[in-house]
Amino acid sequence: MSKKETIKFLLQECEFTVDEDGYFSGSAHFQVTNLPDDGVVAQAYLKMQKQDSVVLVSNVSEGRLSEADDTLYVGVAGMLDGNATPDSFFLNYRIYRKIDSIETTPSLPSSFGKQSLSVSPKGFLGGKKWKGGGNREISSVLVLNDEGDFSVSTNVKLGKTATDNVGLFVENVSDGMSDQFVLARGEVVSIKNQYAAGAETLQNRLMFYKPEKWVAVAIRENIEVSRN
């Protein structure tokens, strides 16, 4: 069995309360096990139930998980009390896996306040080098010299993954490394104003993560709801 099939969410802790105004809130912490060496990105939400009835659904939490940081926190809140107070919950999650990456080396502005615009260099046959599979490509990289440090904006065409809510990690490696994760849909996404420390060179690396199907897991059948 591969690691991909054995990722598990183990409930570490959960707590739920209702205050006197009927404001229900709570959270659940999960440890994610059997992660691949290069980590994954995960999204999760809670579906709160009263017996078999769905009474509240949380917003999505997301995180980049690795052996070093393998916990995910999911919160939920809404107006619920009385005979609609939840007594159980499901975890719904999905895993993003890396499907592609593109690396660029943009030109750098020489003086304070100036910005450079870099586009893909072309190969021998005229094809663009900043291109991945599925028509994904980096259209341009803008680098602003912000008093000696860099502010980097990366414009990405999503190609066939335009409707997938694809996950993007942008890493800038200069004198140190900074990264940013965004979920994107649409034809083009701009990841704007990302900080990178000033240096002689800058490597801009974009990693594409595609979501797998949502998975539902019954977590706890009888939860305790305390009152504030």
Next chain:
Amino acid sequence: MAEQSIELVENHGASLEVSSDGYAYSTVEAEFSNIPETGVAIEAQIILFKEDTIVSASDPADCEVTSESPTFWLSDTFFSGTGQVPDSYCVCFRVFKPEDPVSISAPVPPEISRQSGSFLIHEPKKGFLSKEKWNTGSITIESVIVKNAAGDDDEVFINLFSKKPLDSGFRVQAESSGNADETIFRLVDKPHLTSDYLRIHLQEDLNVTVTGYTASGWSMSDKKPFLDIQNIEAVEPEVDDEGVAEEVVDSEPESAAPTKTKKQKTKKSEISNEGVNTSSGSWFETKVTSESYLTEQFRMAITQFENDGPDEDGDVGVDFTIEIENESSKEISLVKWDLIVDHNGTSIDGNVNNSEECLLDKGDTFEASSYLRLSKAYVDPSKPQLELKGYAKFYEREFLKLGEIEIPEALHEVVSTSSKVKTDFFNDEITISLVRLPDSDESNVKEQEVYLKSSISNKSDFYIEDIEFKCVFIDRTGSEGDETFDYNHALAPNSGAFFQTSFYSMPKSKLKGAKVEFFLKAYRLVGTKIFTDVKTLSL
């Protein structure tokens, strides 16, 4: 997307401004044609080009459009410097078409004495062999939650499941004995979802209607040039001679066309002066050194005047309606008005200090109604004429987003944020501080307080009025909670103000992982109108 076609209104819809510090602000009014009677929802983004290179793109935003209101404002901001100013744009969009709605009759739980109210979970009926289905398109409604509280704080929301998350959306309407509320269109971002809450005063019957929407694929319009780019470049200041560091902010047309108030007519309409015997409109021109801001034009008339006969006490009730047209070039967001009634050479009554928010483009009209009861002692039946004097003041609005602060875990730790703002009214950088403190009642260890402070200065040479510093509590799930605000009635030119407000009695569990978002709203007088009219009482 064969049945939908996009047309971009270039003449006044697409604009580009480049600030002195190098930020490009682009706005595009996308107009859609072939919209069915039911209306549709659109998700769209603008993509900005310099020659053939993409230099920026906005995040996708959604909006409902109808054949009467077929436009969608899109905007984007990025640092362009002087070398990457975009010269053209395109609109990338997809259409969400409404499916057949599902209508659900839900019972209303009884009112009970508990402070949080009584709750009811309403679900499809289950039979021996099958289950009732509440479907609309790819969306299945799993439950309707009804909360009946004492007073008017009743709430309704639904929980749903979508087979096609990210390619479906929905809106919810609820109606109970003439009271109604509805949500706006919302994209379904995951298989299960809880709707926004509808606030409705529940009475006997409750009907909930859910309309599902299904998305088309993405389409991209042709690339269009920014036609007024020359003008924009001409005003682009290369030298920061005002010391203005503009950045983030202004706000409004991020994702939606301006909304209209119920009292506002969207079409330009002539104001009827029928039946007006004598009326005059005059302008009070105020001399100001920098800007003559009291020169905007408005038309104003009394369009309805009716009175009851004297009641048993001899008093006379008067109904009247005032209509005002915005002929000015400004967008008016606030109207303040007073009406004074004179009789026999003296003032006998008035309806004063009225203030109503609105959104009036050029040609839109504003309507205000009122009722006065004139005391018998002041009305001389032999001279039934009343002289009505109307005073109206018109304001434009500035609305600033001032960022957010995450609530620290530790008590007594002061944290702050500074926002650079693009503003004609205030200082260019506004700093806000936040501190979390124990509850004032020391014995209450379960709750805490959050204090928020800020200051502004009026850098302009005009008065700024009705300044509201608003703080919105966002819990760890991203759900908006309480709001608190501080208010300043008027700020003189070149003066300052201090704001402070707080969230009291916040449960510690609620503060965990939460943040506070900040907003500033203020108004500037752009014109006044004085109006007189003589009306005769029917006695």
